[in-house]
Amino acid sequence: MRVAVTGTPGTGKTTATETLDYAVVHLNDVIREEGLHDGEDPDRASLYADFEALEEWLAANASADDETVVVESHLAHHFDADRVVVLRCHPESLESRLRERGETEEKARENDASTKSPQALTRYARENAEAEALDVILGEAVQRHGLESVYEIDTTDRTPEAVAEELRAVLADEREPSAGDVDFTGYL
């Protein structure tokens, strides 16, 4: 079984999947390490993913006929999956998480070309908060996979361990699909 864990950047996908006892593919690392992209967006310090190459890579490395494999990325819902988990976070909290993460990365890397400038970080955090308020990824996930395959988890006031527990419940088939329970439109 292949389980996609998706959600707007900052919703906590990487953090929550790190503690799972399943094979986890961090797709954004694969894109960078395997060079499965068509270059960089210079304004955003992010890569243009090559979807066809990723599809092939996943077929070869995450086919999951017998075992369960988790594919984690804000792009994970664009590929085949048996279940799709969409992590959510209130846009205001999301904006703070992304700013803090960006500032920590900046301190760690100093002048690395892949670090966002303060202006780019502000814009990145705001754009993602707006996308989260508009349910962009949830909408894409439901459109591609159908309501019966989508599981929404609100991470806003949950610890990473509590989010991982919810993920385990989905993986163990102990949760019903759910979509549209959270409503962040008040942010807009």
Ligand SMILES: Nc1ncnc2c1ncn2[C@@H]1O[C@H](COP(=O)(O)OP(=O)(O)O)[C@@H](O)[C@H]1O
């Ligand atoms: N449940 C949570 N509550 C509060 N902060 C979190 C939670 N999960 C992750 N974070 C923090 O938010 C930031 C984004 O998390 P990360 O796992 O990198 O998100 P994603 O992989 O979805 O982009 C990180 O700095 C992380 O430490």
